[in-house]
Amino acid sequence: MARNLAPKRKFRYGGGITDLVGTVNAAERIIKRFGGQTALAALLGKRQSTIQHWAKTGRVPAQWHQPLIALARQRGVVLEPKDFVSSTAREIRPAGGKLGILIVGLGAVATTFIAGVENARRKRARPIGSITQMGTIRLGKRTEGRMPLIKEFVPLAELDDLVFGAWDPIPDNAYESALKCGVLDRHEHVDPIADFLKSIKPMPAVFDQFYVKRLQGTNVKRGNTKLELAEQIRKDIRDFKSKNGCDRLVMIWAASTEIFMEESEPHRNLESFEAAMEANDERIAPSMLYGYAAIMEGVPFANGAPNLTADTPALLKLAIDKDVPICGKDFKTGQTLIKTVLSPMFKARMLGVAGWYSTNILGNRDGEVLDDPESFKTKEESKLGVLEHILQPDLYPELYGDLYHKVRINYYPPRRDNKEGWDNIDIFGWLGYPMQIKVDFLCRDSILAAPLVLDLALFLDLAKRAGLKGIQEWLSFYFKSPQHAPGLYPEHDLFIQQTKLKNTLRWLMGEEQITHLGIEYYEVDEA
Numbered sequence: 001m002a003r004n005l006a007p008k009r010k011f012r013y014g015g016g017i018t019d020l021v022g023t024v025n026a027a028e029r030i031i032k033r034f035g036g037q038t039a040l041a042a043l044l045g046k047r048q049s050t051i052q053h054w055a056k057t058g059r060v061p062a063q064w065h066q067p068l069i070a071l072a073r074q075r076g077v078v079l080e081p082k083d084f085v086s087s088t089a090r091e092i093r094p095a096g097g098k099l100g101i102l103i104v105g106l107g108a109v110a111t112t113f114i115a116g117v118e119n120a121r122r123k124r125a126r127p128i129g130s131i132t133q134m135g136t137i138r139l140g141k142r143t144e145g146r147m148p149l150i151k152e153f154v155p156l157a158e159l160d161d162l163v164f165g166a167w168d169p170i171p172d173n174a175y176e177s178a179l180k181c182g183v184l185d186r187h188e189h190v191d192p193i194a195d196f197l198k199s200i201k202p203m204p205a206v207f208d209q210f211y212v213k214r215l216q217g218t219n220v221k222r223g224n225t226k227l228e229l230a231e232q233i234r235k236d237i238r239d240f241k242s243k244n245g246c247d248r249l250v251m252i253w254a255a256s257t258e259i260f261m262e263e264s265e266p267h268r269n270l271e272s273f274e275a276a277m278e279a280n281d282e283r284i285a286p287s288m289l290y291g292y293a294a295i296m297e298g299v300p301f302a303n304g305a306p307n308l309t310a311d312t313p314a315l316l317k318l319a320i321d322k323d324v325p326i327c328g329k330d331f332k333t334g335q336t337l338i339k340t341v342l343s344p345m346f347k348a349r350m351l352g353v354a355g356w357y358s359t360n361i362l363g364n365r366d367g368e369v370l371d372d373p374e375s376f377k378t379k380e381e382s383k384l385g386v387l388e389h390i391l392q393p394d395l396y397p398e399l400y401g402d403l404y405h406k407v408r409i410n411y412y413p414p415r416r417d418n419k420e421g422w423d424n425i426d427i428f429g430w431l432g433y434p435m436q437i438k439v440d441f442l443c444r445d446s447i448l449a450a451p452l453v454l455d456l457a458l459f460l461d462l463a464k465r466a467g468l469k470g471i472q473e474w475l476s477f478y479f480k481s482p483q484h485a486p487g488l489y490p491e492h493d494l495f496i497q498q499t500k501l502k503n504t505l506r507w508l509m510g511e512e513q514i515t516h517l518g519i520e521y522y523e524v525d526e527a
């Protein structure tokens with residue numbers, strides 16, 4: 001254990017070298033808000049050495065809290081009692097060693113992700129769309145100019161340290177699967193890495209056609225009970241880890257969408273869940289067995305499909321008990337991504353929405369699976385929830401109370417993975433006058449999903465090393481139906497989700513939260 005504890009390591013970002021743990025203490029943060037040591041000393045009529053002492057010890061003595069809060073109020077400086085409490089970076093285990101990414105399903109999304117990482121590692125392509133690889137984060141005030149790359153700010157696993165494993169009922173290796181899916185150009189991005197892709201062969205899956213009607217597979221595990229099958233997945237996890245010399249693992253569900261299922265008795269707690277597995281209860285779907293196995297093995301788990309899977313009290317409690325971070329559900333890639341950007345705009349401007357008709361054509365295997373009404377229902381529920389939560393019709397009945405929302409997915413083979421998503425949005429403005437917006441998104445489903453898989457794997461691994469467990473709401477950014485604590489509503493607005501994600505990274509590293517208040521830039525120094 002001690003081997004893994006984060007030392008106070010020097011960490012490079014933004015061109016400078018800064019001590020990773022406890023960069024700025026609570027007293028220094030407060031002093032900065034008042035314009036620095038000299039300014040604050042003058043404002044309080046004290047010697048600068050007093051303020052210097054506060055900065056050095058990191059503590060503002062208690063008798064100064066109230067006077068400083070009063071002074072802050074007078075001068076429009078943001079200061080609350082909690083700001084006096086020292087906030088330093090969490091201890092984060094370093095990202096050394098190999099990180100194994102276990103993917104359930106070796107189809108279009110998984111192979112596009114794996115081939116993309118390998119092409120990026122060989123410097124043959126850029127990991128566009130990945131926040132962990134290309135995103136930056138602002139630290140401190142806008143005037144400070146601190147904008148490190150996220151991957152240089154938080155300790156993430158390197159692409160070179162990633163190894164991949166998968167399960168699939170179809171025995172094709174990653175090379176064969178990538179060619180069949182036809183997402184990536186064979187000559188440009190598949191054949192040059194053929195040997196690497198051929199080495200990734202799917203382990204036999206826990207699969208049952210009852211849950212995915214339009215699929216058949218031969219590479220399937222056998223067992224007398226579902227508990228036995230879960231034990232086999234657990235063994236696969238352990239074997240993969242030791243065979244590949246991995247330091248850590250994460251698991252991502254990128255397999256087909258299962259039939260619609262609601263939370264019920266077997267999902268209520270671990271005892272009923274395990275009893276139901278033993279009794280081969282129909283309400284325990286294969287995805288739940290993977291989720292259970294991952295959590296039992298201490299492996300962070302993300303669900304990229306809308307299935308119920310780990311979004312149950314039983315598995316959530318297990319995740320907390322086992323110190324495992326989890327998140328889901330359903331990658332937010334195309335039409336819903338657009339929806340969660342446009343609808344906050346309507347609400348921000350108090351424009352009404354009378355109707356939103358969304359339709360899609362796609363011709364990949366996912367489209368075929370979703371052609372089954374039971375799998376489509378799972379997807380439909382996931383896609384429909386978004387508007388309700390963003391637009392809050394209860395709060396704005398005049399604007400959104402009568403909104404008609406329809407989502408269709410049509411299987412249309414000629415388009416393969418190149419989905420076309422149309423949105424017709426009927427909005428209304430001043431005095432109720434109607435207007436329309438049309439969106440025609442000619443996208444590529446797996447090209448949009450692949451970078452999400454990478455980010456989720458790296459961030460979940462970070463979460464685990466930082467000691468976070470249970471639902472990782474800060475990763476809502478990546479999902480259509482973000483998992484959330486009971487009693488909370490999910491946050492769907494993409495830019496709120498992005499702020500939440502970045503503020504969580506700042507919080508992990510002991511950096512100040514960014515509120516965007518900005519009043520301090522406009523203060524006239526009267527001292």
Ligand SMILES: NC(=O)c1ccc[n+]([C@@H]2O[C@H](COP(=O)([O-])OP(=O)(O)OC[C@H]3O[C@@H](n4cnc5c(N)ncnc54)[C@H](O)[C@@H]3O)[C@@H](O)[C@H]2O)c1
Nearest residue numbers: 105107108109168205254255256257305331333365366445
């Ligand atoms: N691509 C996107 O934009 C996007 C967005 C949101 C969600 N998703 C979801 O991601 C998932 C993967 O999408 P895709 O386009 O790669 O689909 P795909 O059909 O190409 O791949 C899914 C793979 O999962 C396998 N599979 C099915 N059941 C399994 C099981 N029990 N165990 C192991 N493997 C199993 C299938 O054999 C198939 O190879 C789907 O559920 C899809 O709805 C995709």
